[in-house]
Amino acid sequence: xxxxRVQLITGSRVGTVIDADLAVNGNVAALLVRLDSSGxxxxxxxxxxRYHRADxxxxxxLDRQDLNHMADQxx
Numbered sequence: 001x002x003x004x005r006v007q008l009i010t011g012s013r014v015g016t017v018i019d020a021d022l023a024v025n026g027n028v029a030a031l032l033v034r035l036d037s038s039g040x041x042x043x044x045x046x047x048x049x050r051y052h053r054a055d056x057x058x059x060x061x062l063d064r065q066d067l068n069h070m071a072d073q074x075x
Contacts, residue, residue, distance in 0.1 A: 001017050001020055001028070001031065001051060001058060002017050002018060002019065002020060003016065003017065003018075004016070004017050004051075004056050004057065004058050005017075005056070005057060005058070006031075006033050006044075006049075006057075006058045006059075006060060007057055007058070007059050007060070008059070008060060008062075008063060008064065009059060009060070009061055012064070013036060014033075014035060014036060014037070014060070014064055014067060015033040015034050015035040015036050015042075015067075016033065016034050016036070017031050017032070017033055017058055018032050018033065018034050018041070019031070019032035020032070021043070027046070028046050029045070029046055030043045030044060030045050030046060031043070031044050031046070031049060031058065033067075035067060035068065035071060037064070037068070038068065038071065040068070040071035040072070041071060042067050042070045042071040043070075044060055044062065044067075044070075048060050048061055048062050049061075
């Protein structure tokens, strides 16, 4: 999935997958996405994305504002 585009459910492109975190069983646990609007990085949990392999598109049910807010969060 690295290099695939990330879109909102509305079809608007929001970023690109640059890395993935894998669970112990090998499934994707989260995706690291570089946002197009700001260049900021955000981790998106696998529960918030769907991958359409045929189209090479990762879709998220989060909205643009949520993604930007998440990118600004620090531990």
